[in-house]
Amino acid sequence: MAGTQIATPDAPAAAVPGAMAGPAAAAGSSFHAALRILPPAQRQAMFEIYAFCRAVDDIADGDAPHAGRLAALDAWRADIAACYAGAPPPALHSLCAQIRAFDLQQQDFLAVIDGMAMDVVQDIRAPDAATLDLYCDRVASAVGRLAVRVFGLDQDCGIALAHHLGRALQLTNILRDIDEDAALGRLYLPAQALADAGIPADIAAGPPQALVAHAAIGRACALLAQQAQAHYDQADAIMARFPARLVRSPRIMAEVYHRILARLRTQGWRAPRQRVRLPRAQLLWIVLRHAIG
Template sequence: MMIDSGLPSSEAARRASGSSFYAAMRILPQPQRQAMFEIYSFCRAVDDIADGYQADSEIRLEQLQHWRSQIDAVYAGKPLSNLRQLADAVSTFDLRREDFLAIIEGMRMDVVSAMRAPDLSTLDIYCDRVACAVGRLSVRVFGMEENAGIALAHHLGRALQLTNILRDLDEDATIGRLYLPREALDDAGITTSDPLTVLSDPAIDKACLMIAARAHQHFTQAEMIMARSPRRIVRTPRSMAAAYRMMLNRLTARGWRAPRAPVRLRPRQLLWIVLRYVV
């Protein structure tokens, strides 16, 4: 079976243009910007596999394994021709193989299990793989000091992923997923793990507020780390944090009881946030 895993640089930029982080990535100098486009494009590609319900789980696992092989080839100095710019980013910014593989493992979690009300420990592992590993790659591109960068990836990655979970409840439920942890549901008195039933329960607010509080704690820790870092180095992550914290505040103000109106930031709002951190 032939699997097309490569993405040309133009495709990397095109995929990134659909991200809510695009404006924040655009303010980076060209080498860093291209590296972030390549990282985002890789993440988008493996995420598309995890969410590809047109294919059965065995095919999707095979596709993820193929990506793992291609990452191994990049680090062996034998990348596919259309992964050469990703290989350039790996070399230029000393990106770690284990972080790419962690992202693939996070996507694998979505394929091998239904991800319905995981316990907090499992959810934390998932967040570390699908979000914090991306952060660990990103902070190397930004040029952060090692320890500060790892700490920022730990907190900001979790903050962003928990916000995504709270934003995408209905979208995830349509494909049978529920990332709210079992402990939050139990605390709210919700005993089922069926996504649609959980989302129609009036106690959903209590469960979501527990996760929102965790996200806010991680945002606060991330902001403290960035405040101690050179401003020019953390312009992009500060923009990302500000945009997502605004989204989290709006989700909290709206609440999570049905019916839930979608919460999205408008392009001009994202641009305004980015411009705050350009200088």
């Protein structure tokens, strides 16, 4: 999949129900870099959220038959329900402690699982706008809703930030990962963007790998990039209302992914494409600047 906003590091993670990968799974990622500057209690809570997301993401992208992956996601639903019922499985005691400490909402954990299930039930291909937005809300903005509680942000503004920044990051992931997703039989570019780019309906409905090689794919991607930029602008305006110390981590994530989007727009999407990454030195500079700012 294109990956959730925190599901893009190179390190392996647990992929079985109830198994939490822990902080080690985040090592080497931009997410990990954004969390290192948090106070210890917040950092541990975010690592637990991260590990949950990695575990269910790995299930959705795994090689098991569809029925097995759906059963594994159902097992996670049961495990999350057990946490809220006060009887967590041993592997989730630490996550359960963070749920209590930061009043994390069960519906947000379940939304993430539901988003992963969307990739399992049927490969997403050229979705309509409503389906794409629901997917982004579940796999990215729901994670943001958990995160803003950990960061201690005002509820209304925090939810608005999760809405816009989650969608900005997820759309950037989609634009960065179109080749990897096409290899899995998935295409998250919306049908309307493909039509507006002049791609014929029969090609848009065909195999994703053939579609992403179409000469007009760049125009469709550029349209989605405009949507992503609008969400970054909204997220930046919301973060400007908070003291810098409260939004250091989301600002790091926003800047890292916004720079990736800018590089994608400069490079374009005509095949063959090179995967865009930020140099490690640039990532460290972004973290340092926000840590001391």
